[in-house]
Amino acid sequence: MESPVIAPVIAITLGDAAGIGPELIARLLSQPGITARANIVLVGDAWLWQEGQAIAGQSVTTQAVNSLADVRQRADRSLPAFLAVNTIAREQVQRSQAQAACGAAVLKVLNLCMDGAKAGAVDAICFAPLNKQAMKLGGLKHEDELHHFAEYLGVTGYxxxxxxxxxxxxxxxxxxxxxxxxxxxxxxxxxxxxxxxxxxxxxxxxxxxxxxxxxxxxxxxxxxxxxxxxxxxxxxxxxxxxxxxxxxxxxxxxxxxxxxxxxxxxxxxxxxxxxxxxxxxxxxxxxxxxxTVQGGLPVPITTPAHGTAYDIAGKGQADVNATLNAFKIAQRMGAARLQTA
Missing domain, CATH: 3.40.718.10 (Isopropylmalate Dehydrogenase)
Known part of the structure; x- marks a missing residue:
């Protein structure tokens, strides 16, 4: 008999609002069979998620949840869950530019996902591209996001x-x-x-x-x-x-x-x-x-290795392959983490 599929809870974020992230996630979640081996929860602003779908020319049905703690308890995970958060308003975003408001919003969503991981509600995180300049303008105190993750999660090792x-x-x-x-x-x-x-x-x-x-x-x-x-x-x-x-x-x-x-x-x-x-x-x-895989953290965190691609943001040209690969690695590592927990 085939062993049952281990379905880790994977939190997915929309990335920098001024870049290609929302479009990429719309393309990712429209892939056939994407929920077969993962219990997916998308975390982000509702208006930004709608905009990403419009740019990608996709319509993705999701199931609303009130918290990350609700995701694992869902009886039906055939649809991605969606946890709507308010981090940034549409009028604050100027597409294709690094902005403090966008960086602060990214940090807020990532911290929320890491809180979920620390509480045992999230097994892996896959984030859409962010912009380091925007994040530093928005409050990032470290040289990069990896060092922020490590401090936030209490990592003391390599x-x-x-x-x-x-x-x-x-x-x-x-x-x-x-x-x-x-x-x-x-x-x-x-x-x-x-x-x-x-x-x-x-x-x-x-x-x-x-x-x-x-x-x-x-x-x-x-x-x-x-x-x-x-x-x-x-x-x-x-x-x-x-x-x-x-x-x-x-x-x-x-x-x-x-x-x-x-x-x-x-x-x-x-x-x-x-x-x-x-x-x-x-x-x-x-x-x-x-x-890019953030190595040495207590929870798997992955992202496409390319950046926010401000030059093509909003044009419907973003290639989903790296994002799909990042999701697959998060799924495998999240399943391994869940199995050994």
Missing amino acids: FCEFNTLGDLWTARVSSHIPLKDAASVLSQERIVAATELIYRSLQASGNANPQVAVAAFNPHGGDGGVCGREEIDIIEPAVKALRASGIPVDGPFPADTIFLKARDGLYQAIVTMYHDQGQIAIKLMGFSKGV
Whole structure:
């Protein structure tokens, strides 16, 4: 007999009101069978949800709920639930611009969803694209949303963003810092933590035994110390420690060839040393399909890797593929979290 489908509660948000998020969510929730493996609750402003459907040329029937706590109790989850909240008025939004009101609204909705996760009402969160400038104008105190999530959820351990493309996931030892500072934060401990985290997260998303590759830091992998010693002094000892702990990991590999190995299927995860080392490659490989996973948090949080696309906002041109992929990862990780709770 086929095992019953585990249906995690997934909270979905509309993203920045001035961008393509509302349109993307309308396209996502109009996909056939979208509620088959998840108990979906859309959280956002009613007028913005209506506008997103109009832009996408879709009409999605939802079931109103009064709180996130009501979602799991629904007898019928064949329709997405909709929790209407008032965070921003239509007249406050000027499409295709970063605005404080939009950023504040995004923060309010995300915090509400995280409150639901802390209360046990939400198993995963999938958010439509946001704009960091708008969020900082609207009150974000951190360098990015991941650090806000970590503080809000009380994370004390290691956390980092993953960027994914199909079966390939990437992690990075440093993220949204100036490139000149990347060497100063490179350490054996951070490499070990990033590798362990992406390995466990891939397992939670359904890959039982992912193979991991670690990137070098310097050109040509340091050329044996001629072009930098980070590989010898930091990265190689980290790889040896990881192998000793039982994680299937290889490297360090020069950054200009490591993605060729992954493209050919040898590795399902790459740990890079700084932001653009992995971002450039993975976005070239599939910009319209990539997903960002917020790694190391107590609740899975995913989003399409592209941004708010202000240049095409309101034009009905948004590609839903990355958002659909983000939802699928949230579903798999949410189901795993629910199963082990």
